[in-house]
Amino acid sequence: MRLGKRLYQWFAALVHELTKFGVVGALAFVIDTGMLNLFNVVVGIGPLTSKVLATVISATFAYAGNRLWTFRHREQSGLGREYFLFFLLNGIALLFGLLVIGFVTYTLKLTDPLSMNIANIVGVGLGTLFRFWSYRRWVFLEATTPIPVELPEVKQPR
Template identity: 80%
Template sequence: MDFARRLYERFASLVHELAKFGSIGAIAFLIDTGAYNLFLLGVELGPLTSKVFATTISATFAYLGNRFWTFRHREQSGLGREYFLFFLLNGIALLFGLLVIGFTTYTLHLVDPLSANIANIIGVGLGTLFRFWSYKKWVFLEATEPIPVELPEAGVKQDR
């Protein structure tokens, strides 16, 4: 039992980050899939254009959720820097989706809605693996100082 407790203590922060990242990712996935289908089937844009628009919308949601919930305890190195890196890395992850969708549509000539959605899901899965690793490495950095759990109460003067 002591081994299990030590193992949990060692990986607790990673488990919590993964759970939060997964929650934000699940909602972003629903946004991405819904928007992809809206643009592809409703507006009748092409499959690649639909994917770019859907990813832009879902990535914006994911950035806000990950910055202010999943990785809020990590160093904040500037919203401009984080936002730029976040969307740069999402652009790289988007390439996974575009390659899978492009291959399915233009090489295999599978253009039905089921094939388009399966290709989208596979691309999102590959991109998600890349995003989790890259966000931790380059966007939401480890805190160099402990971040206080609570903010000082109002009306209490702080030393300057």
């Protein structure tokens, strides 16, 4: 019975984290796609450079959302460490997007905005699987001691 309860608690916590991660990711995706189209279609910057710029902006938003909301109950191992690892892992995930966009643009010669956006969706999807796994594993570590949900009560002086 204990194993069943622990398994249920682990699964419930995972679903809770995954849901929050999905909300932050969806908002970051909207930012990423908007910036990608702004830089590539409106400004006229190349698709790969546009993707890198869009990812830097959306990843900055995602870091704040994940640190302050999704994984706030996890150990805080230092802003510098987390930020470095977060952007290193996002750089690796960015490679998925760059490979797909590069393949569609330069190999298939599909340069229209619709093709670029479909390629972006595929690349972001692949990168998202990697990011969720890697953030939980290396960036936002499991708490070693329980983090209180509420602040402790303070006794008032008489």
